[in-house]
Amino acid sequence: xxxxxxxxxxxxxxxxxxxxxxxxxxxxxxxxxxxxxxxxxxxxxxxxxxxxxxxxxxxxxxxxxxxxxxxxxxxxxxxxxxxxxxxxxxxxxxxxxxxxxxxxxxxxxxxxxxxxxxxxxxxxxxxxxxxxxxxxxxxxxxxxxxxxxxxxxxxxxxxxxxxxxxxxxxxxxxxxxxxxxxxxxxxxxxxxxxxxxxxxxxxxxxxxxxxxxxxxxxxxxxxxxxxxxxxxxxxxxxxxxxxxxxxxxxxxxxxxxxxxxxxxxxxxxxxxxxxxxxxxxxxxxxxxxxxxxxxxxxxxxxxxxxxxxxxxxxxxxxxxxxxxxxxxxxxxxxxxxxxxxxxxxxxxxxxxxxxxxxxxxxxxxxxxxxxxxxxxxxxxxxxxxxxxxxxxxxxxxxxxxxxxxxxxxxxxxxxxxxxxxxxxxxxx
DNA sequence: AATTCCTGGCTCGCGAGTAG
DNA sequence: CTACTCGCGAGCCAGGAATT
Numbered sequence: 001x002x003x004x005x006x007x008x009x010x011x012x013x014x015x016x017x018x019x020x021x022x023x024x025x026x027x028x029x030x031x032x033x034x035x036x037x038x039x040x041x042x043x044x045x046x047x048x049x050x051x052x053x054x055x056x057x058x059x060x061x062x063x064x065x066x067x068x069x070x071x072x073x074x075x076x077x078x079x080x081x082x083x084x085x086x087x088x089x090x091x092x093x094x095x096x097x098x099x100x101x102x103x104x105x106x107x108x109x110x111x112x113x114x115x116x117x118x119x120x121x122x123x124x125x126x127x128x129x130x131x132x133x134x135x136x137x138x139x140x141x142x143x144x145x146x147x148x149x150x151x152x153x154x155x156x157x158x159x160x161x162x163x164x165x166x167x168x169x170x171x172x173x174x175x176x177x178x179x180x181x182x183x184x185x186x187x188x189x190x191x192x193x194x195x196x197x198x199x200x201x202x203x204x205x206x207x208x209x210x211x212x213x214x215x216x217x218x219x220x221x222x223x224x225x226x227x228x229x230x231x232x233x234x235x236x237x238x239x240x241x242x243x244x245x246x247x248x249x250x251x252x253x254x255x256x257x258x259x260x261x262x263x264x265x266x267x268x269x270x271x272x273x274x275x276x277x278x279x280x281x282x283x284x285x286x287x288x289x290x291x292x293x294x295x296x297x298x299x300x301x302x303x304x305x306x307x308x309x310x311x312x313x314x315x316x317x318x319x320x321x322x323x324x325x326x327x328x329x330x331x332x333x334x335x336x337x338x339x340x341x342x343x344x345x346x347x348x349x350x351x352x353x354x355x356x357x358x359x360x361x362x363x364x365x366x367x368x369x370x371x372x373x374x375x376x377x378x379x380x381x382x383x384x385x386x387x388x389x390x391x392x393x394x395x396x397x398x399x400x401x402x403x404x405x406x407x408x409x410x411x412x413x414x415x416x417x418x419x420x421x422x423x424x425x426x427x428x
Numbered sequence: 429a430a431t432t433c434c435t436g437g438c439t440c441g442c443g444a445g446t447a448g
Numbered sequence: 449c450t451a452c453t454c455g456c457g458a459g460c461c462a463g464g465a466a467t468t
């Protein structure tokens with residue numbers, strides 16, 4: 001414990017040299033201005049800020065209480081999990097003194113959120129100095145028993161390991177072996193990897209949950225502000241950090257609602273305008289999560305859009321989504337759909353510098369092996385060859401290119417020999 | 429002072445189908 | 449019947465992203 005004190009003392013710098021004048025007489029008042037209070041137990045004290053969101057609270061597009069209807073759908077995040085109960089989910093986010101996962105990184109604020117009866121409660125535990133960490137950890141340790149799942153954003157590899165470290169350093173044990181982790185970063189990436197500039201929680205909540213923060217203090221400011229607080233002991237410095245952390249927790253709940261709804265097969269009204277790339281990723285994700293028929297319905301809807309032409313995206317995006325969808329249907333052995341998409345790609349693709357032959361080759365393979373139509377197979381192989389030939393000058397000496405070329409010529413040769421044989425057989 | 433998950437690119441080997 | 453080729457899935461490896 002004294003080691004910690006020293007370390008923080010060093011961080012505190014010159015201000016630490018001055019003796020703390022006198023215990024502030026209005027200690028509870030100064031925290032009251034942030035809506036917080038000092039929580040005291042036999043284990044010690046720390047600062048607690050509790051915020052209760054009533055039944056009708058809304059965060060962006062979603063009513064917080066809506067998770068009641070969809071929480072059970074989150075079960076499929078883990079195959080060995082029993083049904084997820086709303087009130088057994090613990091939303092979790094920390095503010096720390098840095099980004100490292102080593103022991104030097106201290107979570108000075110632990111934000112948690114949970115559902116009870118008709119409301120959603122956010123509790124923020126804050127330590128005014130290293131000595132308070134013990135009491136905070138004990139509080140959390142006891143509270144955590146009520147829950148089966150931790151819900152976080154990248155908490156699996158960041159917040160949680162850091163927190164566990166603190167338990168070890170405080171000679172405490174956290175009984176977390178039975179806890180399952182719902183890290184919403186990963187499904188977020190599954191859906192928005194290509195449709196958002198980044199999958200940071202702030203980007204996701206703004207563009208997909210409809211929640212906009214005003215005057216947000218970014219997480220990267222948290223360490224600086226905490227050190228400033230340690231130096232000046234003025235709680236007002238931390239207001240922005242409390243608010244930021246609180247929003248992170250509530251956003252986690254909203255995000256859980258978003259995924260819960262998707263898994264339930266519920267497309268919210270505002271998702272009507274969703275881009276094909278995101279629709280495709282959503283379909284793949286539903287499939288990965290074991291919602292096979294839902295995924296199929298979802299992607300078949302996209303297929304309709306693509307083939308009806310009732311879609312409004314850039315040419316480049318249209319082309320790429322055609323190929324992605326074709327590959328999906330090919331893997332599912334739904335060849336007719338795949339073929340339709342490859343053909344559409346060819347029809348729609350203007351002659352460009354970049355030559356892509358995959359769809360031609362796919363069609364050649366399909367006609368050779370599935371339809372046994374050698375004429376068509378040769379037709380598409382030769383189309384590819386012609387395309388390649390036209391661009392040949394641009395790719396002279398490109399090793400990869402000549403490899404493709406040789407493979408293509410070999411294919412054509414083989415197909416023609418094969419057809420020759422068939423001819424002879426039919427003649428005889 | 430890290431970790432986890434995911435993806436793209438690569439190789440390897442297997443099964444099916446075909447050539448000899 | 450044997451041997452080859454094709455297509456594809458599995459496995460491996462490297463690199464990227466998110467967290468304060």
